[in-house]
Amino acid sequence: xxxxxxxxxxxxxxxxxxxxxxxxxxxxxxxxxxxxxxxxxxxxxxxxxxxxxxxxxxxxxxxxxxxxxxxxxxxxxxxxxxxxxxxxxxxxxxxxxxxxxxxxxxxxxxxxxxxxxxxxxxxxxxxxxxxxxxxxxxxxxxxxxxxxxxxxxxxxxxxxxxxxxxxxxxxxxxxxxxxxxxxxxxxxxxxxxxxxxxxxxxxxxxxxxxxxxxxxxxxxxxxxxxxxxxxxxxxxxxxxxxxxxxxxxxxxxxxxxxxxxxxxxxxxxxxxxxxxxxxxxxxxxxxxxxxxxxxxxxxxxxxxxxxxxxxxxxxxxxxxxxx
Amino acid sequence: xxxxxxxxxxxxxxxxxxxxxxxxxxxxxxxxxxxxxxxxxxxxxxxxxxxxxxxxxxxxxxxxxxxxxxxxxxxxxxxxxxxxxxxxxxxxxxxxxxxxxxxxxxxxxxxxxxxxxxxxxxxxxxxxxxxxxxxxxxxxxxxxxxxxxxxxxxxxxxxxxxxxxxxxxxxxxxxxxxxxxxxxxxxxxxxxxxxxxxxxxxxxxxxxxxxxxxxxxxxxxxxxxxxxxxxxxxxxxxxxxxxxxxxxxxxxxxxxxxxxxxxxxxxxxxxxxxxxxxxxxxxxxxxxxxxxxxxxxxxxxxxxxxxx
Numbered sequence: 205x206x207x208x209x210x211x212x213x214x215x216x217x218x219x220x221x222x223x224x225x226x227x228x229x230x231x232x233x234x235x236x237x238x239x240x241x242x243x244x245x246x247x248x249x250x251x252x253x254x255x256x257x258x259x260x261x262x263x264x265x266x267x268x269x270x271x272x273x274x275x276x277x278x279x280x281x282x283x284x285x286x287x288x289x290x291x292x293x294x295x296x297x298x299x300x301x302x303x304x305x306x307x308x309x310x311x312x313x314x315x316x317x318x319x320x321x322x323x324x325x326x327x328x329x330x331x332x333x334x335x336x337x338x339x340x341x342x343x344x345x346x347x348x349x350x351x352x353x354x355x356x357x358x359x360x361x362x363x364x365x366x367x368x369x370x371x372x373x374x375x376x377x378x379x380x381x382x383x384x385x386x387x388x389x390x391x392x393x394x395x396x397x398x399x400x401x402x403x404x405x406x407x408x409x410x411x412x413x414x415x416x417x418x419x420x421x422x423x424x425x426x427x428x429x430x431x432x433x434x435x436x437x438x439x440x441x442x443x444x445x446x447x448x449x450x451x452x453x454x455x456x457x458x459x460x461x462x463x464x465x466x467x468x469x470x471x472x473x474x475x476x477x478x479x480x481x482x483x484x485x486x487x488x489x490x491x492x493x494x495x496x497x498x499x500x501x502x503x504x505x506x507x508x509x510x511x512x513x514x515x516x517x518x519x520x521x522x523x524x525x526x527x
Numbered sequence: 528x529x530x531x532x533x534x535x536x537x538x539x540x541x542x543x544x545x546x547x548x549x550x551x552x553x554x555x556x557x558x559x560x561x562x563x564x565x566x567x568x569x570x571x572x573x574x575x576x577x578x579x580x581x582x583x584x585x586x587x588x589x590x591x592x593x594x595x596x597x598x599x600x601x602x603x604x605x606x607x608x609x610x611x612x613x614x615x616x617x618x619x620x621x622x623x624x625x626x627x628x629x630x631x632x633x634x635x636x637x638x639x640x641x642x643x644x645x646x647x648x649x650x651x652x653x654x655x656x657x658x659x660x661x662x663x664x665x666x667x668x669x670x671x672x673x674x675x676x677x678x679x680x681x682x683x684x685x686x687x688x689x690x691x692x693x694x695x696x697x698x699x700x701x702x703x704x705x706x707x708x709x710x711x712x713x714x715x716x717x718x719x720x721x722x723x724x725x726x727x728x729x730x731x732x733x734x735x736x737x738x739x740x741x742x743x744x745x746x747x748x749x750x751x752x753x754x755x756x757x758x759x760x761x762x763x764x765x766x767x768x769x770x771x772x773x774x775x776x777x778x779x780x781x782x783x784x785x786x787x788x789x790x791x792x793x794x795x796x797x798x799x800x801x802x803x804x805x806x807x808x809x810x811x812x813x814x815x816x817x818x819x820x821x822x823x824x825x826x827x828x829x830x831x832x833x834x835x
Binding site for chain 1: 556565568588638641643644646648650657666675704705771775776793802819826829
């Protein structure tokens with residue numbers, strides 16, 4: 205036993221070797237391997253990686269196999285009979301196309317509106333303003349609330365009889381509209397509420413970027429006699445491109461996750477005409493109707509959409525050396 | 528041109544500029560205050576509605592506070608009774624998950640900043656990409672995993688004999704693990720953004736003195752990242768507290784003893800003829816209270832966490 209331990213230690217440890225130039229430490233192969241960066245750092249990143257990888261990446265893989273089965277909630281899924289039926293059904297399902305269309309509209313309108321309003325807010329606040337911190341805190345406040353909470357507020361705002369919005373437009377002789385009940389209005393109403401919740405977030409991203417622009421650039425432009433509008437357009441906006449990219453990636457993901465908001469606004473899994481997005485469609489098929497395999501197929505489409513957004517973003521980050 | 532005339536012309540220019548700026552400033556402040564209205568009115572009208580009697584609710588505008596005779600605290604009491612169980616449950620999984628996320632995130636970020644091998648970029652990319660995975664894309668396997676394959680409530684049943692531990696804590700444990708796994712990516716990114724800008728001279732010096740990676744982490748990196756820990760705690764606490772889909776699917780039912788605050792709120796005051804709005808509003812404020820307190824007290828750290 206002692207001999208084995210000694211042998212192991214000799215394999216592990218360095219040896220001092222006499223050479224012409226004095227004693228030199230010679231590291232054994234094992235020692236060199238143990239000292240290498242990858243082994244030294246692995247105890248730090250590997251356990252979190254394992255935990256995260258299992259619940260994120262393994263789950264996505266599992267989801268993929270599940271989407272190839274015909275599992276509908278009884279017993280165990282049959283993994284021996286895999287096929288693409290779920291995806292072909294999906295392509296001929298009108299509800300899927302409506303959900304996809306609504307998702308695209310939501311993504312585009314929501315992201316563009318948040319980027320624009322957030323930019324205006326940030327430019328307004330990026331001066332020497334009293335109470336600047338208080339303004340910032342209030343504009344970002346809705347972002348700190350959960351979808352379930354903000355949905356309650358907006359249901360009340362959009363209420364047909366007592367809602368503030370109908371009462372305000374009633375002053376001008378308009379309405380009342382059934383904002384959340386009318387299929388033509390509901391998506392717009394939802395997007396408006398989501399913009400209210402997330403424009404403060406975009407503002408914070410922009411403000412940080414604006415603060416990092418070196419002031420000599422402003423001065424150089426001013427010396428050159430640039431007008432204010434020209435300065436915004438030529439000097440400030442181009443510097444915000446990185447912030448714009450990172451903000452729009454996160455906004456797209458918030459929009460893909462807007463399920464919580466719709467669930468709380470429309471009380472559960474029931475479909476709401478005009479406001480069915482891929483996320484609600486997926487959860488309804490899986491948890492509402494127990495069509496697990498079909499739901500998994502929709503989930504993968506959703507994942508593909510988010511992958512299409514993040515892949516260019518990650519590539520961009522890689523090129524800039526941020527990874 | 529003499530020096531005097533230069534100063535005179537600049538003064539005159541400044542004078543006219545000052546007038547223009549003053550006018551601009553007025554418009555600016557009016558806009559900023561108007562925007563406060565836009566961001567606060569939904570919240571304010573919710574607050575006002577939650578303290579109205581049904582009589583006052585019918586007769587006053589939704590954003591006008593009720594008079595003394597139209598004021599009642601009844602809904603808040605009712606909502607608090609309905610939600611208290613959920614508030615305790617939410618704290619039980621939010622706090623441990625937040626702490627675990629921060630620790631794992633810091634470790635992963637340190638491990639990945641330390642190394643310099645090609646695969647490191649790939650591993651870090653996998654961490655970052657994890658932030659952007661929609662929960663819907665994993666929720667069915669997660670649900671299957673916790674309900675069909677692992678079933679903590681049966682596996683850990685020997686624990687329920689202990690005081691303070693009850694069967695529904697099995698579900699809480701599942702939520703802690705799930706939230707930790709999903710919080711690790713964002714926490715890693717936040718910590719790494721700090722570690723990349725950290726001065727590595729001290730660490731190199733410690734390395735040359737023969738300090739182990741663990742020692743460097745404990746003695747140098749951890750103390751320096753305390754401010755980042757504050758940011759991560761605050762941001763993650765809010766995120767996990769506000770999360771809904773995991774609660775909905777892993778817990779499953781509003782009536783479950785493990786139901787979280789957001790889950791109970793989603794079914795609060797529901798009736799056939801409609802929703803009891805004042806009750807929902809009171810419930811919304813009670814549910815949001817912990818995050819609101821954290822947000823108002825630590826607004827700067829929160830904003831820091833938002834900017835990944």
